[in-house]
Amino acid sequence: MNTKKLLVVGNPISHSLSPLIHTYAIKKLGLSGTYTSQKLELDTSKEEFVSFIIKSSLxxxxxxVPFKELAFSAVSQAQGIAKDIGAINTIVVKDSKLIGYNTDALGFYECIKKYSFKKALILGAGGSARAISLILRLQGFEVDVSNRSEGKLKDFKEVNTLLFKDLDSKKNYDLVINATSASLQDILPLDKETLKAIFKNSQLAFDLMYKDTKTPFCALASELGIKEKDGKDMLIYQGALAFLKFFDLEDALLEKVVTYMREALL
Structure with missing residues (x-):
């Protein structure tokens, strides 16, 4: 059996739990593979990114974060929903071609589908925000996307977009999603008073980031008595979906992989 060489790239990356959960699932399923992490420089070009993958024999x-849009520009072909999102979080190397997928969208939806939510606010406008915006819209949600600056908001065509400074703190959102990387810097994505007012009219605060302790975003929601969830569940679901791609496994094995990845975090 060929040993698969796999890894996760990002910046920062030292906090990532992906090597832990993937390595555990590989072992439990009796597969052959290694899964590590690699920090890339923030100014990595498309050419450097592709060269790194090929030279590393991945x-x-x-x-x-923050390389999902760079990955989209670098792949030989994007599959499925990734084509509409314009961001890639999973690449499979096949016959020297880079095949790109987006498992963030479905991975996120698996985490919230049990709730009867219909209105969502997404803070941030990067690749993860695009994935979540699309999957929620496909599921019939009313979606607002807000960002500090206008630049990336132009990528959101079929949802309402607005700047942080224009947020209406009186508007009701069932779900408030932090798709920024602010929690990795241990800060809130926007000013505390505005966020508190938004939380008070919401039911669930979901931070795509995660830490050993509560992120500032989740901690604030918890203080206000609002249910909160960090990115570990999404990490597991998107990771399990990617795992099936890496090892060319049947979809029927998804829940087994999810179970093993959960075990890895216990």
Whole structure:
């Protein structure tokens, strides 16, 4: 059996739990593979990114912030929903071609589908925000996307977009999603008073980032008695979906992989 060489790239990356959960699932399923992490420089070009993958003899990789849009530009072809999102978080190397997927969208939806939510606010406008915006819209949600600056908001065509400074703190959102990387710097994505007012009219605060302790975003929601969830569940679901791609496994094995990845975090 060929040993798969897999890794996750990002910046920062030292906090990533992906090597832990993937390595555990590989072992439990009796597969042959290694999964590590690699920090890339923030100014990595498309050419440097592709060269790194080929020279490292990788069979596949996961991509986290802030390289998901770079990955989309670098792949030989994008599959499925990734084509509409314009961001890639999973690459499988096949016959020297880079095949790109987005498992963030479905991975996120798996985490919230049990709720009867219909209105969502997404803070941030990067690749993860695009994935979540699309999957929620496909599921019939009313979606607002807000960002500090206008630049990336132009990528959101079929949802309402607004700047942080224009947020209406009196508007009701069932779900408030932090798709910025602010929590990795241990800060809130926007000013505390505005966020508190938004939380008070919401039911669930979901931070795509995660830490050993509560992120500032989740901690604030918790203080206000609002249910909160960090990015570990999404990490597991998007990771399990990527895992099936890496090892060419049947979809029926998804829940088994999810179970093993959960075990890895216990």
């Amino acid at each position: 069979d596949g990789l996961n991509i986290t």
